[in-house]
Amino acid sequence: MSGGVRYDLPEIDDFTRPYWDAAAEGRLLLRRCAECGRAHHYPREFCPFCWAGEERVAWEAASGRATLYTWSVVHRNDLPPFGARVPYVAAVVDLAEGPRMMTEVVDCPVGALRVGMALRVGFREAGEAGEAGEGIWVAVFVPEGEGGG
Numbered sequence: 001m002s003g004g005v006r007y008d009l010p011e012i013d014d015f016t017r018p019y020w021d022a023a024a025e026g027r028l029l030l031r032r033c034a035e036c037g038r039a040h041h042y043p044r045e046f047c048p049f050c051w052a053g054e055e056r057v058a059w060e061a062a063s064g065r066a067t068l069y070t071w072s073v074v075h076r077n078d079l080p081p082f083g084a085r086v087p088y089v090a091a092v093v094d095l096a097e098g099p100r101m102m103t104e105v106v107d108c109p110v111g112a113l114r115v116g117m118a119l120r121v122g123f124r125e126a127g128e129a130g131e132a133g134e135g136i137w138v139a140v141f142v143p144e145g146e147g148g149g
Contacts, residue, residue, distance in 0.1 A: 007079040009126055009133050018059050019043050023137040028062040028121045030097055041099040064121035066093035066141055069100060073110055093119055093141055107142045118144035 012020050022029045032039045033047035035056045040047065045054040071091040077083055089105040105113065106122070119141040127133025 006081060006127075006133060008081060008138075009136060010138075012136075015045060016043055020136060022059075022061075023123055023139060024135065026123055026137075028064055028139055029059050030062045030095070030099060031057050032060045032097075033057050039095075039097040039099050041095065041101050062121070063096045065096040065144070066101070066119045066121070068105065068113065068115055068117045068119055068141075069094050070115065071105060071113055089113065091141065101139070104140045105142070106140045112143070120144050 010016065010020065019029050029043070030039045030041050031043050031047075033050060033052050033056055035052035036047060036050040038047070038049045039060070039062075040049070043059075045057070046052065047057050069092045071089050073087050074082070074090050075087045077086055082088070087110075089108070089110065091103055091105045093101050093103055093105075095101055105119065106124070120143075122140050122142050123137040124140050125134065126136040126138055
């Protein structure tokens with residue numbers, strides 16, 4: 001895909017750069033609060049549970065394990081580049097560390113999807129060589145024990 005607005009690309013800033021750099025290395029990061037001990041995702045500069053400030057919240061590596069909470073098979077999406085990907089599985093997963101995360105399940109037949117199924121993180125580059133998104137890697141999930149990502 002060339003030209004046009006991409007609705008799947010993040011706005012990377014100084015705060016979120018560690019997350020995106022880790023993703024490019026195949027690692028999923030979370031934020032954990034030293035005040036209440038809870039992990040959260042998406043990354044925020046404060047704890048969304050106890051409101052502790054950024055000095056009490058730090059990055060940590062996630063295990064990459066998750067269970068499928070819910071999903072929807074998307075058959076039509078007119079926003080670029082999603083239209084070229086249909087059908088795809090938009091999902092919400094429960095990370096082993098506690099937070100829930102919106103993502104995509106890949107390398108899994110739709111008929112095999114089950115609530116509670118074990119998943120593990122993989123990463124997909126957002127763009128092809130020379131395209132917007134090249135070098136940006138996003139977390140996707142695959143069934144535990146399967147290849148892909």
